[in-house]
Amino acid sequence: MTPLTWLTPLRRAWIPIAVAALISYPLVSDDIYYQNMLIMTFLLAIGASGWNIMGGYAGYLSLGNSAFIGLGAYTTGILAANEHISPFLGCLVGGLTCAVGAALLSLVTRRTRGMYFVVVTFAALQLLGVVATIWSSLTGGSQGLAMPLPTWSLSYQDWPFYYSLLGLLVVTVAVSAWVRRGKLGLGLFAIQDNEDKAAGLGLRTDLYKMIAFVLSGTFLGIAGGIYAYYVTFLNTAAVFDIITSVLIVLAVLLGGRGTLWGPVLGAFIIAPVSNLTSTGFGGADAGAFRLLLFGGLLGVVAIFLPRGVLPVLQSWWRRLGRGSGRTPALAGPDRSRTAGSVSAVGGDSVDGRDPSPALVVRGLRKSFGGLRAVDGVDLDLGRGQITGLIGPNGSGKTTLFNIIDGTVPTRNGTITLGGRRLERAGRPVRAHAGLARTYQLPRLFANLTVVENLVVPERRFAFGRLWTKRVNSAERERGLGVLDDLGLVAYADSSPTDLSYGQRKLVELAQVLWLDPILVMLDEPAAGISPALSERLAELIRSLRERGVAILLVEHDLAFIAGLCEQVYVMANGAIIANGPVAEISADRTVIDAYLGDSVVPVRSGGQA
Amino acid sequence: MIDLGQALIFGVLIGGVYALMATGLSLTFGVMKIVNMAQGAFLITSTYLCFALWQHFGLDPVLAAFLVMLPMAALGLVVYKLVVERLERIDPGLTIVATFALALVAEAFLALIWGPDQRETNPVYSNQAIHLGPLVIPLAQFYAWLLAIVITVALQVAIKRTWLGHAITAASENPEGARLVGVEPARVGAWIFAIATASTAFGGAALSFLYQFTPDTQDFWLGLTLSVVIVGGLGSVPGAFAAGVMLGVTESLTTTYLSVRWATAVPTLLVLVVLTVRPQGLFTRMTRQDVGS
Numbered sequence: 001m002t003p004l005t006w007l008t009p010l011r012r013a014w015i016p017i018a019v020a021a022l023i024s025y026p027l028v029s030d031d032i033y034y035q036n037m038l039i040m041t042f043l044l045a046i047g048a049s050g051w052n053i054m055g056g057y058a059g060y061l062s063l064g065n066s067a068f069i070g071l072g073a074y075t076t077g078i079l080a081a082n083e084h085i086s087p088f089l090g091c092l093v094g095g096l097t098c099a100v101g102a103a104l105l106s107l108v109t110r111r112t113r114g115m116y117f118v119v120v121t122f123a124a125l126q127l128l129g130v131v132a133t134i135w136s137s138l139t140g141g142s143q144g145l146a147m148p149l150p151t152w153s154l155s156y157q158d159w160p161f162y163y164s165l166l167g168l169l170v171v172t173v174a175v176s177a178w179v180r181r182g183k184l185g186l187g188l189f190a191i192q193d194n195e196d197k198a199a200g201l202g203l204r205t206d207l208y209k210m211i212a213f214v215l216s217g218t219f220l221g222i223a224g225g226i227y228a229y230y231v232t233f234l235n236t237a238a239v240f241d242i243i244t245s246v247l248i249v250l251a252v253l254l255g256g257r258g259t260l261w262g263p264v265l266g267a268f269i270i271a272p273v274s275n276l277t278s279t280g281f282g283g284a285d286a287g288a289f290r291l292l293l294f295g296g297l298l299g300v301v302a303i304f305l306p307r308g309v310l311p312v313l314q315s316w317w318r319r320l321g322r323g324s325g326r327t328p329a330l331a332g333p334d335r336s337r338t339a340g341s342v343s344a345v346g347g348d349s350v351d352g353r354d355p356s357p358a359l360v361v362r363g364l365r366k367s368f369g370g371l372r373a374v375d376g377v378d379l380d381l382g383r384g385q386i387t388g389l390i391g392p393n394g395s396g397k398t399t400l401f402n403i404i405d406g407t408v409p410t411r412n413g414t415i416t417l418g419g420r421r422l423e424r425a426g427r428p429v430r431a432h433a434g435l436a437r438t439y440q441l442p443r444l445f446a447n448l449t450v451v452e453n454l455v456v457p458e459r460r461f462a463f464g465r466l467w468t469k470r471v472n473s474a475e476r477e478r479g480l481g482v483l484d485d486l487g488l489v490a491y492a493d494s495s496p497t498d499l500s501y502g503q504r505k506l507v508e509l510a511q512v513l514w515l516d517p518i519l520v521m522l523d524e525p526a527a528g529i530s531p532a533l534s535e536r537l538a539e540l541i542r543s544l545r546e547r548g549v550a551i552l553l554v555e556h557d558l559a560f561i562a563g564l565c566e567q568v569y570v571m572a573n574g575a576i577i578a579n580g581p582v583a584e585i586s587a588d589r590t591v592i593d594a595y596l597g598d599s600v601v602p603v604r605s606g607g608q609a
Numbered sequence: 610m611i612d613l614g615q616a617l618i619f620g621v622l623i624g625g626v627y628a629l630m631a632t633g634l635s636l637t638f639g640v641m642k643i644v645n646m647a648q649g650a651f652l653i654t655s656t657y658l659c660f661a662l663w664q665h666f667g668l669d670p671v672l673a674a675f676l677v678m679l680p681m682a683a684l685g686l687v688v689y690k691l692v693v694e695r696l697e698r699i700d701p702g703l704t705i706v707a708t709f710a711l712a713l714v715a716e717a718f719l720a721l722i723w724g725p726d727q728r729e730t731n732p733v734y735s736n737q738a739i740h741l742g743p744l745v746i747p748l749a750q751f752y753a754w755l756l757a758i759v760i761t762v763a764l765q766v767a768i769k770r771t772w773l774g775h776a777i778t779a780a781s782e783n784p785e786g787a788r789l790v791g792v793e794p795a796r797v798g799a800w801i802f803a804i805a806t807a808s809t810a811f812g813g814a815a816l817s818f819l820y821q822f823t824p825d826t827q828d829f830w831l832g833l834t835l836s837v838v839i840v841g842g843l844g845s846v847p848g849a850f851a852a853g854v855m856l857g858v859t860e861s862l863t864t865t866y867l868s869v870r871w872a873t874a875v876p877t878l879l880v881l882v883v884l885t886v887r888p889q890g891l892f893t894r895m896t897r898q899d900v901g902s
Contacts, residue, residue: 061702063646063709108881112888115644118705119835120884126832127877134870242828246713249706288720288824295713302707303692306699 022166026159035158039230041271042165043069046223047244048251048263049172053179054216055249056258058209059192060114064121066244067128068098068217070236072224077145077234078138087147088164091225098221099214106210113195129240144235147228161230165223169264172219177260179215184466188212189258189447190456197443200405201457202431202515211466243294247274250298256308265310356419358383358519358550359404364413366403373399375574377413381519384548386541388561388582391571397554398440400571401521405437406430418518432460434518438525442504444496450507451479451492457514482510486536502529509540520544521552526560538564562586611743616865617858622750624857626819628850629757630812630830631837632764633805638835639843640781641801643693643701646709649831650716651806655681655813656822657719663730663817670730671756674814678807685806689799712827719824727821735818753815757850760811764804765846777801836876840883842890851892855879 026035047065055061072094079090105124109117132139139145152160179185187208190198199205228234251270256262274294281289305312361379365372374396381387389397402408404415406427415423420433444453455475471479483489486506488499496504505525512520522541526534534557541551541564555561561568561582568585570578578591585591634648645651655677662673688711696703734748768774779787780794787794816822816830833856841852856876863872883891 059702061705063705108885110885112884115638115642115701115705116839116884116888118644118646118702119839120881123832123835123877123880126828127874127881130870130874130877134868134874246709253706284724285721287725288717291713291720292717295710295717297710299692299707299710299714302703302710303696306696306703 045267064125072221076225094225256310436512620858620861624854628853848892
């Protein structure tokens with residue numbers, strides 16, 4: 001998602017004007033109809049902006065966000081009815097309740113992905129509705145719960161509701177902007193692109209998602225409390241209505257998912273329509289017509305306008321030629337300079353590290369059903385050593401990688417990285433300990449720029465850091481240095497989709513080196529890239545060795561292996577069948593039989609690349 | 610003791626019916642990894658169609674299901690071609706939103722045609738029962754349960770024995786490989802979706818004589834069928850059956866020993882618990898596809 005750069009001059013002027021207009025509206029007009037319509041618009045805009053943090057930034061859709069309105073409303077209502085606490089204070093407790101509720105739901109979805117989140121939020125909404133109905137001693141059940149009547153003079157109309165919700169909307173949008181521009185937003189967009197990869201780069205994706213969902217719910221919970229006071233009467237069917245969730249999702253999709261202002265824009269379109277229908281449709285079928293209208297609208301938007309109004313306008317604007325200049329004119333994979341120093345990659349030298357071996361693996365085992373994919377593997381990798389891992393397709397090499405980096409859990413065997421036992425650790429912890437890995441097909445985050453891709457990895461989780469700039473000046477400088485070494489500096493602010501396949505492989509390597517790793521595992525780094533790039537890659541790998549980084553390399557290009565590796569492990573049928581120096585291995589009869597077959601002449605080691 | 614036995618009988622019978630209602634969803638969600646939020650709406654649409662046939666022609670709901678199957682299959686095909694196929698390519702999240710939108714539209718149409726009143730079909734067996742000593746087996750539940758077994762077994766055999774079944778399995782496990790051997794996953798997808806939608810005719814028929822229904826119960830049934838599929842584990846038809854029985858028994862025990870009102874919270878509570886402790890479902894083995902948890 002690109003920032004709305006073209007809007008900046010407009011935004012500077014129009015946003016304060018719009019806010020000033022909304023502030024002064026009740027002062028100049030006493031039309032209560034429009035005042036009420038705006039109150040409902042603010043409520044929806046708060047809900048939509050909050051939803052967008054989880055749904056637009058992290059890509060986790062929820063159909064249950066009206067549960068937060070209900071939870072906030074009932075908390076406020078119960079506090080007002082039983083403890084006589086002013087709803088304007090009670091709503092803050094309502095927000096807190098929602099924060100806790102959102103955090104708990106995040107725990108439920110901690111181990112699952114994408115589509116389950118919808119189910120969980122939907123189930124939570126249903127559950128809350130049922131519980132609120134059953135627990136009638138507290139909520140009034142289906143009888144409903146009456147709120148205290150407002151105490152202020154009638155001449156102030158609904159000003160307290162109006163201004164508190166407007167203020168809350170401003171705060172919500174400000175927080176959403178802050179998230180978007182910070183490390184938190186960077187991580188959330190990375191999660192949307194590829195959550196597993198993000199976890200492998202050390203991002204505590206579970207915490208990122210939890211914070212995003214808590215922010216999603218908290219402001220809507222506070223708004224729900226104010227809403228409760230405003231409507232003066234709560235009943236479970238109305239407050240936990242799925243239609244409210246639908247309106248929230250509709251507003252975000254219509255305005256533009258993932259953008260800052262899209263949800264607000266969408267709310268300012270949808271809420272007035274909703275207001276019109278609830279006053280305009282009458283009779284027994286009014287509910288059905290509303291359902292038809294909003295269900296239909298939601299479907300139409302999802303099918304025909306999936307990106308939303310704002311991004312579409314934005315791309316039209318670009319096509320007019322005014323907002324261009326993002327994509328560099330450079331093209332072709334090999335405009336890269338000859339390999340310079342790669343000292344900037346990976347930061348400080350690792351000479352001073354403790355001398356424990358980089359990686360020790362003992363007795364690693366994994367079965368899928370009856371198939372033993374990895375069967376009792378032992379590995380020993382010294383620091384500053386390049387180790388090859390070869391074997392026929394399906395021999396378990398990638399599975400072994402997946403077990404070492406934690407993608408595939410196993411109960412059998414130990415993994416010790418730089419003296420730390422990691423076989424039970426989650427993926428971010430392994431990355432923090434110094435494990436880095438690239439993929440056979442590079443996996444860069446398309447939502448982030450190239451330089452953002454470089455700096456997204458995290459060596460440790462720090463709450464305060466989430467709120468700092470996406471790329472601070474030190475990181476940017478270092479990132480540009482790395483890109484300069486790779487000859488890709490012109491692409492720093494473009495999307496990685498603009499890069500060639502080989503360039504993406506280089507960027508992914510630079511990305512994982514940002515972790516300052518002890519061990520780098522490369523899955524077929526030389527496959528499918530040009531000889532020139534392959535040469536640069538070999539050079540890069542050697543320079544890493546000089547700095548004490550251990551490298552484990554899966555590769556089918558035996559010449560590439562022979563030119564780089566001190567030691568080679570050979571895998572067949574999930575087990576290591578041989579290991580030793582390249583010359584020894586390539587003469588080994590069992591290896592030749594298992595791997596190369598009878599008709600292949602072994603490659604002579606040394607001399608190449 | 611008699612209470613317990615009776616609760617277990619009710620639970621097992623109702624559980625089978627739950628599994629029947631969820632068969633469509635375990636095909637789309639489980640096999641194709643498509644969350645069809647219109648499952649509840651398809652189900653209740655089938656129910657109303659069976660109701661209409663019963664009301665106007667006195668046709669038994671179970672027999673009516675065999676007729677209702679055809680328009681439902683056509684509906685499934687249309688929805689797949691117009692909505693699912695194109696949205697899955699852009700963003701699977703949008704499929705969820707669009708199918709949910711579809712559910713709302715369907716609910717609205719049902720409400721406009723049949724109104725918001727509670728309806729039910731009552732064929733002769735709807736209030737008969739078999740008595741086994743002190744235990745009662747209501748005939749309606751029993752027939753619905755038999756229907757559930759027949760449909761589940763038929764689907765299972767179809768998946769294991771027919772070319773289409775193999776194609777479905779292949780396309781879901783390895784779309785690229787399937788394409789190489791001439792199985793086009795998109796076309797298979799259309800078939801699965803049509804079969805899944807058609808199968809709601811039977812769940813809907815059972816619903817029509819077991820429960821009173823209104824158009825707005827669709828989201829309750831959606832929640833219930835999602836629970837069955839998730840608790841059972843994706844893609845496993847026997848798993849869905851086991852999960853249905855488990856839900857049914859838990860609900861029935863809750864009704865007997867706690868209160869009938871808490872019983873409605875059982876499916877949602879169970880799904881939250883299962884996703885927390887065993888996200889791959891209770892009745893599946895961890896397979897290689899489940900990496901990344």
